[in-house]
Each structure stands twice: as structure tokens, then as C-alpha cells.
Amino acid sequence: MKLKKIIGYIIGVAALLLVGCYSNNCPLENTVTCNYGFYDAEGTSIYYVDTITVTTLMPGYKTVYTYRKLGNKTVTKDTRDTALVNLGYTETASQQRKDTILLNQLMGATNMKVPMSYFHEEDTLILSYKMILRKDTIKIRHSSYANVELPECGTYRFHTLQNISSTDAAIDHIEISNSKVNYDGNINVKIYFNGVVTE
Amino acid sequence: MRKAMSSNQLRHIICVALMMSTSVLATMAQEQQTQPLMPGETPKPTKYVAVEEQKEHLVFFQGFTLSVDGYGPVAMMVSDYGTLEGALRLNLKNTFFPIIEAGVGKCSKEDFNTKVSYKASAPFGRIGIDFNMLKDKFQNNRLYLGARYGISIFQYDVAGPAQKDPIWGGSKPFSMKSIDCTSHWAELVFGVEVQIVKNFHMGWAVRYKREISSTKSDYAKPNCIPGYGYTTNATCWGGTYSLIFDLNWGMKKSHKRGVNVEIRDLPAQTQDDSPLTIENESEHTDNENGTEEQEE
Numbered sequence: 001m002k003l004k005k006i007i008g009y010i011i012g013v014a015a016l017l018l019v020g021c022y023s024n025n026c027p028l029e030n031t032v033t034c035n036y037g038f039y040d041a042e043g044t045s046i047y048y049v050d051t052i053t054v055t056t057l058m059p060g061y062k063t064v065y066t067y068r069k070l071g072n073k074t075v076t077k078d079t080r081d082t083a084l085v086n087l088g089y090t091e092t093a094s095q096q097r098k099d100t101i102l103l104n105q106l107m108g109a110t111n112m113k114v115p116m117s118y119f120h121e122e123d124t125l126i127l128s129y130k131m132i133l134r135k136d137t138i139k140i141r142h143s144s145y146a147n148v149e150l151p152e153c154g155t156y157r158f159h160t161l162q163n164i165s166s167t168d169a170a171i172d173h174i175e176i177s178n179s180k181v182n183y184d185g186n187i188n189v190k191i192y193f194n195g196v197v198t199e
Numbered sequence: 200m201r202k203a204m205s206s207n208q209l210r211h212i213i214c215v216a217l218m219m220s221t222s223v224l225a226t227m228a229q230e231q232q233t234q235p236l237m238p239g240e241t242p243k244p245t246k247y248v249a250v251e252e253q254k255e256h257l258v259f260f261q262g263f264t265l266s267v268d269g270y271g272p273v274a275m276m277v278s279d280y281g282t283l284e285g286a287l288r289l290n291l292k293n294t295f296f297p298i299i300e301a302g303v304g305k306c307s308k309e310d311f312n313t314k315v316s317y318k319a320s321a322p323f324g325r326i327g328i329d330f331n332m333l334k335d336k337f338q339n340n341r342l343y344l345g346a347r348y349g350i351s352i353f354q355y356d357v358a359g360p361a362q363k364d365p366i367w368g369g370s371k372p373f374s375m376k377s378i379d380c381t382s383h384w385a386e387l388v389f390g391v392e393v394q395i396v397k398n399f400h401m402g403w404a405v406r407y408k409r410e411i412s413s414t415k416s417d418y419a420k421p422n423c424i425p426g427y428g429y430t431t432n433a434t435c436w437g438g439t440y441s442l443i444f445d446l447n448w449g450m451k452k453s454h455k456r457g458v459n460v461e462i463r464d465l466p467a468q469t470q471d472d473s474p475l476t477i478e479n480e481s482e483h484t485d486n487e488n489g490t491e492e493q494e495e
Contacts, residue, residue: 025431058367100366118364119371146373148357148419150431151308151315155359155373158417 026153029183033113034140034159037187040197041172048193050170051107051130054114056123058098066092099126116181118144118157127170134169140189147182158182161189170194257336261290263446264400270440271302279308280423286441288329293336296329296343304351304425314360317419321353323426329388339394341402347386349408351426354379357419375418382413382424392443400443409434 038048067075067089075084085091102114102125117123121143127136141163147156159181166174172192181188266286275281284302291297301324309316329345358374385408392402410430413421421430428435 056366102366115366117367118362119369120367145417146362146375147417148315148317148359148375148422150420150422151310151313151317151357151359154313154315155362157362157364 025150027149027156027183029185031115032156032158032181032183033115034161034181034188035111035113035185036189036191037111037177038109039190039192040195041192042196043190043192044197045110046193046197047108047110049108050132051105052103052109052112053101053105053128054103054112055099055101055126055128057126058100059120060098061095062098064094064096066094068092111187116140116142116144116157116159129170132170136167136169136171138164138166138171138174140164142181156183164189166191168194257292259292261293264288264290264296264443265446266441266443268302268439269442270403270438275305280304280306280428282323282426284323284426284439288443293341294331296331296345298325298327298329298345298347300325300327300347302426304427306355306423306425308423316358317355317422318357319353319355319421319423319425321351321425323349323351323353323424325349325386325426327386327388329390339400341392343388343390343392345388345390345404347388347406349384349386349426350382351424352381353421353425355419355421355423357422378416378419378421380414380416380421380424382421382427383411384424384427385409385411386437390439390441392441398445398447400441400445402441402443404439404441406437406439407434408437 038046040046062078065077065080067077067081067084069087069089072089075081075089080091103112106112114125121141123140123142125138125140127138129135140161142159142161144157144159147158148154149156161176161179161181164174164176170193172194174192175190176188177190178186178188264287266288268282268284268286271282271284273281275283282302282304284300286298286300288296288298301322303320303322305320307316307318307320325347327345327347329343331341331343333340333342354377356374356376357378358376361370361372363370387407388404389406390402390404392400394400408427410424410427410433413424413430423429428437
């Protein structure tokens with residue numbers, strides 16, 4: 001009789017535990033981005049006070065229309081503007097690489113997260129600043145591969161950084177600190193800006 | 200997702216139903232032993248044998264048992280994961296049961312939302328020991344606690360819809376085949392088994408499993424390990440419903456040793472309440488069940 005009672009309890013507890021064991025453990029980050037940390041020339045982590053806009057070059061070309069008039073600012077547009085021509089502007093059409101904005105006007109940040117291309121070997125990032133007229137170009141060579149954490153979470157694209165280089169408008173130097181780009185959120189690239197932070 | 204959850208729930212319902220059927224069988228077995236008396240019938244004397252005395256008489260080697268799992272094949276038919284497995288167990292003094300389990304596990308699932316599929320089918324093995332927790336080691340029903348170490352060396356396939364680059368454009372098909380993996384895990388087992396007929400037992404066990412390690416792949420984590428189950432969480436639960444056959448190979452006769460066995464009749468039947476003591480019981484053979492022979 002005692003054994004029967006014990007068995008009854010065990011069945012009850014086992015049933016409760018079995019019913020409650022399903023859960024979903026998908027990663028919180030649903031996009032994989034390369035994390036760039038900001039440092040001064042000596043390696044101290046900094047809040048970069050200038051406003052940064054990151055654009056990238058895309059495959060293919062586009063036609064750019066430039067309008068100039070003596071004594072006026074030069075206007076650049078992706079589409080023709082006949083109104084400016086009527087106002088006396090000179091129109092010049094030229095072919096340029098397609099681009100897109102990846103990060104718009106980031107300000108006072110310690111790092112930035114920028115997506116990477118899935119199927120290209122090299123990404124080109126153009127960093128525009130508000131306080132500096134010149135722009136910086138960062139070139140990153142990487143390989144990419146598919147990753148599945150769980151079937152219910154879908155597929156991701158992870159990257160392995162191979163090589164990185166940059167121009168020197170505002171950047172002192174640049175280096176890869178963690179070549180594995182995944183959804184862990186670690187700093188993958190360290191950007192050392194010109195100048196040193198003083199107390 | 201909905202499909203996965205419903206099949207999980209169905210599996211749990213079947214598990215609970217199997218557990219309940221075992222307890223019903225155990226109850227029936229007990230009821231058969233205690234049949235009500237007919238009018239005018241006097242109760243037969245019930246012999247009480249002191250357990251402490253019997254312990255001395257238990258033979259160390261009590262034979263082998265061969266068991267097959269009935270839950271795994273049913274789970275394989277109605278859900279994404281199932282096993283076909285059997286076990287060979289050694290019975291030492293009806294107390295310790297070293298056990299080797301082997302089988303084949305099969306996982307095949309496709310997520311309803313993401314359309315990502317996972318397939319693995321491979322053999323697995325477990326080794327461990329069970330301990331009979333019942334005080335009376337002579338009875339044929341057992342309540343046991345055990346531990347296992349499990350291993351499976353397998354390959355798995357993952358496939359899904361083509362990956363599309365949302366910014367730069369382009370897409371590539373996504374399919375990865377034969378990713379090698381070796382997984383190790385540990386299990387805690389809690390179970391019950393009852394004798395249905397001579398040399399045949401049935402029982403269920405609940406298993407709490409923890410993955411120790413698995414080979415890491417850059418491409419995909421093993422979502423389901425044959426013999427272990429789903430790796431969605433760090434631990435998982437499993438169960439078996441065993442059909443157990445006693446194999447009496449190599450069983451030795453009991454020691455030719457005298458045993459003090461204290462036998463008492465029911466108080467209603469006895470004229471004299473003093474217990475009858477039999478000293479130096481002569482050659483007592485104990486083939487598979489010391490209790491039955493002594494009671495007879």
C-alpha cells in the first residue's frame with residue numbers, strides 16, 4: 001500500500017516535469033554585426049565626440065548628377081533636377097559606385113556595430129565626420145559561413161576577419177582584436193583615433 | 200513550432216499513459232496475492248521471515264536480465280525523435296545492477312516557422328549501475344536509483360531555405376551534410392519494475408540527462424543527440440518503459456550454510472505466541488528467488 005502511494009506521487013511529479021521542459025533558447029541578437037571599439041592613439045577606450053556616418057560601397061554603378069553655378073554651392077543628386085538647370089546651374093553626369101548608409105550620424109559612442117556582407121570577400125566602409133572634412137575608408141577582408149544554433153532560431157551568417165586596413169584622416173591605426181564575428185557582441189575591431197586623451 | 204510542440208505533448212501523454220499502465224499492473228499483481236476469504240474459510244497462516252536473517256542467505260550472483268524499451272519505438276513513430284534500445288543487466292544480490300544499454304537513435308525534424316531541418320541517425324551506448332532501494336531485497340518488485348554515462352558518435356545534416364543578404368544582395372542555398380560529432384552525457388535514473396509473471400518484469404524509468412560535451416562545429420550545433428535527446432536546454436528529461444526478461448544463465452546455488460530463519464504464524468491461528476525457530480536449515484537451493492522457496 002505504501003509502495004502504491006509512492007508510485008502515485010512519482011507518476012504525478014514525473015508528469016509535471018515532463019510537460020514543463022520545453023522552452024526556446026534562441027539568441028537575443030537576431031543580426032550578426034561586426035563590433036568596432038573606439039580608442040585613442042595609446043589604446044584608452046574613448047567616447048568619440050564627433051558625429052560618424054558609415055556608408056558602404058555596393059556592387060554596381062549609379063549615375064550621379066552634379067549641378068554647379070558660380071557663387072553658389074555645388075549640388076549633387078542621384079536623379080536629374082531640371083529646375084536647377086532652368087535656374088542656370090550647369091549639369092554634369094558621372095558614373096559612381098552604388099553605396100548605402102549603414103550607420104547614420106552616430107555621436108558620442110564607445111563603439112559601433114556594422115553589418116557585413118554575406119557573399120563578398122571584401123567590404124569597404126567610408127566614415128564621414130562632421131568636424132573633419134576628409135573621410136576615412138576602411139577595407140575588411142573576411143570569409144563568411146552559415147550557422148544554425150537551433151532549427152527554431154533560423155540561420156545566421158557568421159564571419160571570420162582576415163585583414164583590415166584604413167586611411168588616416170581621423171584614424172591613427174586599426175587592428176583586428178577578435179576575428180570571429182558572431183552574436184556574442186565582443187569587440188572585433190579596434191579603431192585608434194588620432195590624439196591622446198589627457199586627464 | 201506548433202507541430203513540434205504538439206508532438207512533444209503527445210509524447211508526454213503517451214509516457215504518462217505507459218507509467219500509469221505499469222502502476223495498474225502492479226496493483227493487479229498485489230490484489231492477486233491478497234484474495235478475499237470465502238465464508239467459513241479460515242485464513243492460512245502467514246509466515247513472517249525476518250529480513251535481517253534472509254540477507255545472509257542471498258546469493259551474490261543472481262543472474263542476468265535482458266530488457267527492451269517499449270517507449271522509444273512509440274516515440275519514434277509519433278514524434279521527431281525516438282530510439283530502439285535494449286539492455287543487458289547483471290543482478291548482484293538483488294541490490295546492485297550493473298547495466299549496459301545500446302541502441303539506435305533517430306532524429307528528424309523541420310521547424311514549422313524557419314523551415315530549417317535537422318537529421319541524425321546513429322547508434323549509442325550507455326553504461327552504468329542501478330541500486331535497488333527497497334529494504335526487502337527478496338521481493339521481485341524493485342524501486343531503483345541509478346546513474347549512466349552515455350556516448351554517441353554520429354553525423355548530422357542541417358538544411359534550410361537559401362540565405363539572402365539584405366544589404367549587399369545575393370543569395371546562396373543552405374545545406375550542410377555529414378557534420379561529425381561525438382557527444383558524452385550523464386544520466387540519473389529513477390525507476391520502478393514489477394514482476395508480471397515468472398521471469399518477466401515490466402517497469403518504467405524517468406531519466407534526468409545532462410550533456411557533458413559535444414564536438415563543436417562552426418556551422419551548426421547538434422540539436423538532437425541519438426540516445427540523449429534534444430539539446431535545446433543544458434539538461435533534458437527522458438524515459439523508458441522496459442520489458443525485462445530474466446536470463447538464468449550461470450546462476451549458482453546458494454551456499455550450504457545454516458541460516459536462522461524466524462517464522463511466525465498469524466496471532467489468530469497460533470495457540471502459543473512464542474516464535475518457532477528453525478536452527479540450521481539444511482541445504483537450501485536458491486535458483487532465482489530465495490523468497491519463494493523459503494515461503495513454500
